[in-house]
Amino acid sequence: MIVSVYHYMVLSAILFSLGTIGVLTRRNAIVVFMCIELMLNAVNLTFIALSSYLGNMDGQIFVFFIMTVAAAEAAVGLALMITFYRNRESIDVEDFSLLKL
Amino acid sequence: MEILQQLFFYVVALVAVISGLLVVTCRNPVNSAISLVMTFFCLAMFYVTLHAPFMAAIQIMVYAGAIMVLIVFVIMLLNLGSAVAVRYRHAVTGAVVASGLMLFQVLIMLKKGSVSVVRGPIDAAHVEAVGHTELIGQSLFTDFLLPFEIASILLLVAIVGAVVLAKREV
Numbered sequence: 409m410i411v412s413v414y415h416y417m418v419l420s421a422i423l424f425s426l427g428t429i430g431v432l433t434r435r436n437a438i439v440v441f442m443c444i445e446l447m448l449n450a451v452n453l454t455f456i457a458l459s460s461y462l463g464n465m466d467g468q469i470f471v472f473f474i475m476t477v478a479a480a481e482a483a484v485g486l487a488l489m490i491t492f493y494r495n496r497e498s499i500d501v502e503d504f505s506l507l508k509l
Numbered sequence: 510m511e512i513l514q515q516l517f518f519y520v521v522a523l524v525a526v527i528s529g530l531l532v533v534t535c536r537n538p539v540n541s542a543i544s545l546v547m548t549f550f551c552l553a554m555f556y557v558t559l560h561a562p563f564m565a566a567i568q569i570m571v572y573a574g575a576i577m578v579l580i581v582f583v584i585m586l587l588n589l590g591s592a593v594a595v596r597y598r599h600a601v602t603g604a605v606v607a608s609g610l611m612l613f614q615v616l617i618m619l620k621k622g623s624v625s626v627v628r629g630p631i632d633a634a635h636v637e638a639v640g641h642t643e644l645i646g647q648s649l650f651t652d653f654l655l656p657f658e659i660a661s662i663l664l665l666v667a668i669v670g671a672v673v674l675a676k677r678e679v
Contacts, residue, residue: 410511411518414619416555419522421615423529423548425608430533432604438538438584442545445576446532449552452568460559463629465648468564472649475571476660480667482576486583487674493587 416457423450437489437499441482448478517558525551538584542577549573560633563641 423446430443452471459467493499524547531544549572556565636644649657 411514411558415518415522416559417619418616419525419555421612421619422526424615425612426526426529426533428608428611429604432607433601434533436538436589438580438587438589439532439541442532442538442541442580445572446529446545446548449549449572453552453555456556456559456561456564460561462627463631465629465631465644466652468561468645469648469653471564472567472645473656473660475567476664479571479576480663482579483667483671484674486579487671489583490586490675499587499589 413457413461416453420450420453420457423447423453435500435502437492437501437504438486440501441485441489445478445482448474514558518555521551521554525555538589539581542581542584546573546577549577560636561641563645 427443427447427450430446431440434440434443452474455467455471455474459465459471489499492504496503528544528547528551532541532548535541535544549568553565553568553573556562556568631644
């Protein structure tokens, strides 16, 4: 039994679930952000595994664009966190409650 | 040979999952960041074994290089201790149950479903012959030219947004 596409899919599902747990349980906004990156990477692994399995290049182009969006997200998200920290002296997600009624 | 391939896969997968767990469980954000870099390297190894060496290089340069440096830089800049704890216990339980259910569902789908095999022209030998970077470039600048240009605008907007947000007085 050689390493098949299913192995990669299962691994990617496990990594995505780990990222979900992190996003839902951690309070530090930067750690939440890193868990989102973990989820994005799990999806990237799925794309590349299926692209290689199906002999099609499109999946890898998608990964390319996901990486672009992740880089943009990192820049803007971290700038937001710095601004928030400057105002509130904290990046605990429980303090992100300005819009709460 | 097949045994070796499998062994390699399982070892790297184990490292990836363990470092993923460390990302979620470490108290100190810097430790989480280093574990995340480890996961990125494992995924880059998988990309190489999946005949996508260009994506592996990009993974290491963009993710492990640029994005993680940015994150570690912000962690250092804000000088956060490890005082920020996890949320309440019931939130943790709920999250674990939710993502466990999600994982279970995906595994069932993977077991029951089947991938319809519509094989494209690109296999390992073709990638070897033409070169992965060239294949990516051909696809990117012919079929995906418009998304490529839009991505450049997105990056420009991100640069402007980051500068405007992080500036002292707007």
